[in-house]
Amino acid sequence: MTTNPKLEPYWMPFTGNRSFKADPLLMASAKGMYFTTTDGQQILDGIAGLWCCNAGHCHPKIVEAIQAQAATLDYATAFNLGHPGVFELAGKLTELAPGGLDYAFFTNSGSEAVDTALKIALAYHRVRGEGHRTRLIGREKGYHGVGFGGISVGGLSPNRKMFSASLLPGVDHLPHTHHIEHNAYTRGQPEWGAHLADELENIVMLHDPSTVAAVIVEPVAGSAGVLVPPKGYLKKLREICDRHGILLIFDEVITAFGRTGTAFGSVTFDVQPDLMTIAKGLTSGAVPMGAVLADKDIYTAFMTGPEHAIEFFHGYTYSGHPLAAAAALASLDVYRDEGLFERAAEMAPVLADAVHSLKGAPHVIDVRNIGLMAAIELKPRAGAPLMRALDVFRRCFADDVLVRTTGDTLALTPPLIINEAQISQIVDTIGAALKAID
Numbered sequence: 001m002t003t004n005p006k007l008e009p010y011w012m013p014f015t016g017n018r019s020f021k022a023d024p025l026l027m028a029s030a031k032g033m034y035f036t037t038t039d040g041q042q043i044l045d046g047i048a049g050l051w052c053c054n055a056g057h058c059h060p061k062i063v064e065a066i067q068a069q070a071a072t073l074d075y076a077t078a079f080n081l082g083h084p085g086v087f088e089l090a091g092k093l094t095e096l097a098p099g100g101l102d103y104a105f106f107t108n109s110g111s112e113a114v115d116t117a118l119k120i121a122l123a124y125h126r127v128r129g130e131g132h133r134t135r136l137i138g139r140e141k142g143y144h145g146v147g148f149g150g151i152s153v154g155g156l157s158p159n160r161k162m163f164s165a166s167l168l169p170g171v172d173h174l175p176h177t178h179h180i181e182h183n184a185y186t187r188g189q190p191e192w193g194a195h196l197a198d199e200l201e202n203i204v205m206l207h208d209p210s211t212v213a214a215v216i217v218e219p220v221a222g223s224a225g226v227l228v229p230p231k232g233y234l235k236k237l238r239e240i241c242d243r244h245g246i247l248l249i250f251d252e253v254i255t256a257f258g259r260t261g262t263a264f265g266s267v268t269f270d271v272q273p274d275l276m277t278i279a280k281g282l283t284s285g286a287v288p289m290g291a292v293l294a295d296k297d298i299y300t301a302f303m304t305g306p307e308h309a310i311e312f313f314h315g316y317t318y319s320g321h322p323l324a325a326a327a328a329l330a331s332l333d334v335y336r337d338e339g340l341f342e343r344a345a346e347m348a349p350v351l352a353d354a355v356h357s358l359k360g361a362p363h364v365i366d367v368r369n370i371g372l373m374a375a376i377e378l379k380p381r382a383g384a385p386l387m388r389a390l391d392v393f394r395r396c397f398a399d400d401v402l403v404r405t406t407g408d409t410l411a412l413t414p415p416l417i418i419n420e421a422q423i424s425q426i427v428d429t430i431g432a433a434l435k436a437i438d
Helices: 017-022 060-070 084-096 110-127 148-153 157-166 194-207 233-244 296-302 322-337 340-356 387-398 420-436
Strands: 027-031 034-037 042-045 101-107 135-139 171-174 212-217 247-251 275-278 290-295 364-370 373-378 404-406 409-412
Touching: 042 420, 060 322, 084 101, 084 290, 084 322, 101 110, 101 296, 110 135, 110 148, 110 212, 110 247, 110 275, 110 290, 110 296, 135 148, 135 194, 148 157, 148 171, 171 194, 194 212, 194 233, 212 233, 233 247, 290 296, 322 340, 340 364, 340 373, 340 420, 373 387, 387 404, 387 409, 387 420
Parallel strands: 135 171, 135 212, 212 247, 247 275
Antiparallel strands: 027 034, 034 042, 101 290, 275 290, 364 373, 373 409, 404 409
């Protein structure tokens, strides 16, 4: 593989293609907490690749598992056939999952997991004789991938505006919870904002509860800039859904597998969903894979009619792919054997102290955190929104640290193997960049 490829043919996702190709940043290798660029620069990874490499890069046990699987069974269809690895993985995931999430449906990404969960929710009500429940409720500033279902229930306007004529009908949105005038510089969950969940009751009554199939939210809104739920907020959503027979879907593509200091965000916040979407950390980013974890009652509702009949007309060519299953099984073993969920909980206050030291730094208007997730929100530059955060990103990269920008917010979601010195390096580098820009 050449280290100096022709750049133009690749249409890059979520990227300013012209800007990137004028000054490309190309990674050649990775190990542990670090990337190495094609120019030999070593970059400390402050975002776990893209919220996903929770065990660090190229973990030897995960690499070994993928290599062994590739040499043994490269592919097996999931339609009327299977392979042992995917059944073993489903068992391990459902053992780890909270409550009655006893079944796993495999996909290839978080986007596919969300669309699958929405289809399960709609079909579940139909097989129970409540096919009139067709409405879906998302939330402003929510990110649920880029499928048409995901952008319909999602609440990030740039992801929706070019496709608005083709979004799913019958979708409504809760108000977001991001109000820094009330909760700026909160460590962990804000005290203010639980009442915002009450708007779900108003939306449900507006449309008639009997028409609503499901509510989908991220326990922590990641791509919107680490928006931590107010205390009691998620419990209120659960109570309202229970009152009206509505399914509650947690999108845990980001928050699962240690990110909040426990196996799942639902465990951290002690709220049980009916369906949960997962991806990213499922394989520690090594092979694409996603899944929907479903409550036993939901699965059982489909198991009617002739035993040979297909119960749910949905799936993907690569559902439960052997390489992905091997990577996921190895990742789960690494998380357990190395105590990485516990490590994330131990390092969370270290990250909190570090990022909150930026209060009062130039341009900073808010800092927030939960587990090994943190955000530093910047005041937008007059007439040039997004550019201030982008300038910080570029300066940090030049100084050997990778951070993520989302709007005018800097997001940190490092691998769970991070140490105190590396946290200090990341935050000190951000601090220096903030002082260097206008």
